[in-house]
Structures are given as structure tokens and as C-alpha cells.
Amino acid sequence: MSAEFGAVVLGTPDPPALAAFYRALLGWETVGEEAADWVRLRDPARERPGLSFQLEPAFAPPAWPARPGAPRMLLHLDLLVDDLGAEVDRAVRLGATVEAHQPQDGVRVLRDPHGHVFCLFLPGW
Known part of the structure; x- marks a missing residue:
């Protein structure tokens, strides 16, 4: 299998809060359970690429x-x-x-x- 672009991941001190902003801006949906340290969004029409948010307290x-x-x-x-x-x-x-x-x-x-x-x-x- 060749490499395929899957997602962009943004570091943030509050992944759920930043995911809420981009969910509203893009009209995307959360994939799976939101966690305090990781949230993944995707376009409702396709699985990938996505936009994810990971906990980085010192961002x-x-x-x-x-x-x-x-x-x-x-x-x-x-x-x-x-x-x-x-x-x-x-x-x-x-x-x-x-x-x-x-x-x-x-x-x-x-x-x-x-x-x-x-x-x-x-x-x-």
C-alpha cells in the first residue's frame, strides 16, 4: 500500500474546545468518543482526510x-x-x-x- 494523506493534527491546551470551533466552522462531525486529550473530526461525506486535536498543555x-x-x-x-x-x-x-x-x-x-x-x-x- 502506498501512503495516503489521513489527517492534520493540531496541538492545543483544550482539544474538545478547539474541536468545537472547527466542527461549527466546517460542519464536520466528531469521530468516536471525545476525550480531554484527543478529538478527531471528519467531513460527514467521507472518512479521510480528517482534522484532529491533541493535548499540548504548553502550546x-x-x-x-x-x-x-x-x-x-x-x-x-x-x-x-x-x-x-x-x-x-x-x-x-x-x-x-x-x-x-x-x-x-x-x-x-x-x-x-x-x-x-x-x-x-x-x-x-
Whole structure:
């Protein structure tokens, strides 16, 4: 069997709380039992890839944009939307914050409630 992409895992001091944010944002569902140290979400239409959350009590949000001496971002999520303004507003209502630095049109950089950077973007970006 060749390797197949299965999931992205985000570290967080509160996996159930961060999973609740992304469950509401993406419309995904929890797989199995939620635990204090691990939660896995998936699209209701397919099993994989998924998005999981693991307990990392010492998690430190990355700097955006990157700067010397600050925690570095290893990855970010890109989420495709059809109405950028409406989806930014909805993400903010769910607990996200909009970053001051916005590098391009058609994309908005936000942070989830625990400080992970993610982007909402329109098709073609």
C-alpha cells in the first residue's frame, strides 16, 4: 500500500474546545468518543482526510508574520469559501480573530480561538 494523506493534527491546551470551533466552522462531525486529550473530526461525506486535536498543555501560538525569536508557524489550514466576507464574519462570531497583516486579495488570514493561523480563500487563489 502506498501512503495516503489521513489527517492534520493540531496541538492545543483544550482539544474538545478547539474541536468545537472547527466542527461549527466546517460542519464536520466528531469521530468516536471525545476525550480531554484527543478529538478527531471528519467531513460527514467521507472518512479521510480528517482534522484532529491533541493535548499540548504548553502550546504557544506562532507569530504571524514570522519574526526572529518568536514561535514559528509550521503549517496553517487553507479553507475554501464561496463568500469571503460572510465566512470571515461567521468565523469571527464562532471565536476567530482577523489578523492585521493581510498579504493578498481573495484571502483572509485569521486565528482560531487557540491561536492557530488559518486562511479563508476564494476559488482561484
